[in-house]
Amino acid sequence: MYDKLHGKAVIFNDEGKLVEYTDEIFLIEVKKQSDSPFTTMYKGFERRWANYKVIVMKLKLFQLVLTTLATSVVMEPYLNTPALQGTFGAVVCLVSMSIFLTFSCKANPYVDHINDKMEMISKITLIITPTLVFLAIFMQGASIGKHFIFVFERSIDYVYIVPILTLFIYFIFYIFLLSDLVVSWLMNISSFLGNGFMIWLTISAMACCQTKLKQFSGNLAFSSPDGFTPHMDPETIPDWDLDVERKRRIWKPFWDKIMNKNVLLSGEYDLKGAKATDKACKAAAKKKGATNVQRLSAAVAANKLKEMEDRIEQNGGKRFLKEENASQYLFNDTTPIPYPLKRFETELSKLRTRGFDAFESGTLPMPAIEFDMRMKFQSMFEGPDVYCNDKWTTDAGISAVKDGSLTKSNGFCRMEVDPYPYCLNLYWDGSGHDYAEVPSWGEHKFRLQELWNMQCIPDVIRMKHVRVF
Numbered sequence: 001m002y003d004k005l006h007g008k009a010v011i012f013n014d015e016g017k018l019v020e021y022t023d024e025i026f027l028i029e030v031k032k033q034s035d036s037p038f039t040t041m042y043k044g045f046e047r048r049w050a051n052y053k054v055i056v057m058k059l060k061l062f063q064l065v066l067t068t069l070a071t072s073v074v075m076e077p078y079l080n081t082p083a084l085q086g087t088f089g090a091v092v093c094l095v096s097m098s099i100f101l102t103f104s105c106k107a108n109p110y111v112d113h114i115n116d117k118m119e120m121i122s123k124i125t126l127i128i129t130p131t132l133v134f135l136a137i138f139m140q141g142a143s144i145g146k147h148f149i150f151v152f153e154r155s156i157d158y159v160y161i162v163p164i165l166t167l168f169i170y171f172i173f174y175i176f177l178l179s180d181l182v183v184s185w186l187m188n189i190s191s192f193l194g195n196g197f198m199i200w201l202t203i204s205a206m207a208c209c210q211t212k213l214k215q216f217s218g219n220l221a222f223s224s225p226d227g228f229t230p231h232m233d234p235e236t237i238p239d240w241d242l243d244v245e246r247k248r249r250i251w252k253p254f255w256d257k258i259m260n261k262n263v264l265l266s267g268e269y270d271l272k273g274a275k276a277t278d279k280a281c282k283a284a285a286k287k288k289g290a291t292n293v294q295r296l297s298a299a300v301a302a303n304k305l306k307e308m309e310d311r312i313e314q315n316g317g318k319r320f321l322k323e324e325n326a327s328q329y330l331f332n333d334t335t336p337i338p339y340p341l342k343r344f345e346t347e348l349s350k351l352r353t354r355g356f357d358a359f360e361s362g363t364l365p366m367p368a369i370e371f372d373m374r375m376k377f378q379s380m381f382e383g384p385d386v387y388c389n390d391k392w393t394t395d396a397g398i399s400a401v402k403d404g405s406l407t408k409s410n411g412f413c414r415m416e417v418d419p420y421p422y423c424l425n426l427y428w429d430g431s432g433h434d435y436a437e438v439p440s441w442g443e444h445k446f447r448l449q450e451l452w453n454m455q456c457i458p459d460v461i462r463m464k465h466v467r468v469f
Helices: 023-032 037-041 052-071 082-107 113-138 142-154 163-177 179-204 207-217 242-261 271-286 292-314 323-330 340-354 356-361 368-381 447-455 458-468
Strands: 010-012 018-020 383-387 412-418 423-427 435-439
Touching: 010 340, 052 082, 082 113, 113 179, 179 207, 242 340, 271 292, 340 356, 368 412, 368 447, 383 447, 383 458, 435 447, 447 458
Parallel strands: none
Antiparallel strands: 010 018, 383 412, 412 423, 423 435
8 A cells, every 4th residue: 555655645535545636536525615616716627737727817818918919009110000910919819829729738637538628629729710810811802812823824834734733723823812701611610610529529428428329339337446437448347345335326325315405414405406306296297197196296396395495585595504503403402513414524524634544443442541541631731831742652763743853942832632533733833834643543543642641741740830830
């Protein structure tokens, strides 16, 4: 495990196992923060290209500044005709969009490669447009065509023996003479092809379309054991862990639905789900040959929807109940506690940073001496004036400080207790540069006893009294 994950970003998955922090996991973590409007800035992108939209906005600003120069006072002495202004604008757009296309092809910023293809197609289409505009301006006017026809008549004696070449030259001259018509047709064709490819990629990425394509081709698609990426080997079946898959595919969706659909657990009225259920039941009841059970289900769904809409109206038109009143809906008192769904999400976020071993250690029985020591840490020592010199017998020479070394001189720090999973957080200065964790699980769990012994050193007790008084 160490050789596999060394030097990589890691995270604990939903099972509490340490895995690599991939781009697919990053997308899931972003989706969990969908309530924040800022997640739209990096939703769908790889983690290293999370700021891709910011770079795009800078490139657009660069293009906008150069384009506005064409009609500005600064460039007026140099671009004194509409043709020159159009030429300058077309060249600027061509250069900026070429930079944009090169950057997109090199970055491939999206996790889904279909989005990368759509990005490239759109940029290619945007490059073709200024190219054709530049070509139209260059060929504008019949004088160009007349000039070339004059040259052609002067040189016709040299090319009459090659009829194919003659016809080709006539065709080129004809394009020059009808430049506006040709360019407009080419622009429409390029836009049509670009939009056609975009529509096809969008439709082909839809689940229903992918199902039809699988049925047509006779292929099956499997997910990898990690639950995020597809299984790439078409000749083998993934090596799934059935216990993990049972939790992931059956129990997790089951509990997610229970927690999200019940307003007493989530603190939110599921109006969208109620409308979808009402619509489906009504459609089934209106079909020819509908049973009495289906008609009854439609009436029940309509009543539930009406009741929910009335409750939302009584709540001031808001789907969310007030968080500070969560307890009165559960226990009919005024104690401010969060809703179970919020608490569940908080614990799940801890699981992703602590792991399964940490959560398991909090549920296992422990000796009475250790339990008493933990309670005293929380009741007697939590706060300032806790002594820790970061010198341990367990794993001697290995610092508990996150940056690897303690810079504070006298060793006194502030301690905070995380009750579950039980962990002591130590801060040696207000800015948080010297920060350490003393966990109650894993190979460093014996440091709890060592930290307790540090508080019992006579000199430490004397210095604490001096600091207090």
